[in-house]
Amino acid sequence: MIKIAPSILSADFANLERDIQRIAGADYVHVDVMDGMFVPNITIGIPVVAAIRKVTELPLDVHLMIVEPVRYVEQFCDAGADLVTVHVEADTPENIRAALEKIHAKGKRAGIVLKPGTPAEAALEYLDMVDLVLVMTVEPGFGGQKFMEDMMPKVAALRRFIDARGSDCELEVDGGVAPDTCRTCIDAGADVLVAGSAIYKAADIPGRIAQLRG
Ligand code: DX5
Ligand code: ZN
Secondary structure: OOEEEEEHHHOOHHHHHHHHHOOOOOOOEEEEEEEOOOOOOEOOOHHHHHHHHOOOOOOEEEEEEOOOHHHOHHHHHHHOOOEEEEEHHHOOHHHHHHHHHHHHHOOOEEEEEEOOOOOHHHHHHHHHHOOEEEEEOOOOOOOOOOOOHHHHHHHHHHHHHHHHOOOOOEEEEEOOOOOOOHHHHHHHOOOEEEEOHHHHOOOOHHHHHHHHOO
């Protein structure tokens, strides 16, 4: 079954516990961490991840949009992240590998993220050491942007790379996922869909989560 990871970037931060309970039927809580350097926006950090950890049993999928993520991955693991993803564009390949190793050494799942301009092939050197690959279908930085349909060949290419290895690595898509765009992501081979505005703007959140599963 397709997994759904609601992005709390679209939640009401003054009512975060309530808005996390509202997505209890989902598979992951997607937490967007931005540093104002890797992306032109600043969101939430380690203390908020620790606070969220206390109010949900759902796995926390922490998407780090920060430069040199190797500096902070252990702290996010200690704060309660279950899966930590780092952008391949955020540092040298050596440091990205070091970040993935640190996440695994903490007993957590590790993933890489590709910005829209980064080709599928950039994932190849990391595929044997990741539990998830995340393909951005918007430029990272903000919720509520338009879905980039032209990323679907990249999702399909990654599906082929993962299947060719016989790997159980998950393939996640993030950005503009909504009832009218989820099907194309699933058809391209995605098995985890992140959605922020499409879930939190819905009148019936459990119904919307079910709808996004395709
Ligand atoms: C964007 C974030 C996304 C964002 C998705 O940089 O990584 O997770 O919250 O929001 P929607 O689903 O509204 O595009
Ligand atoms: Zn995200």
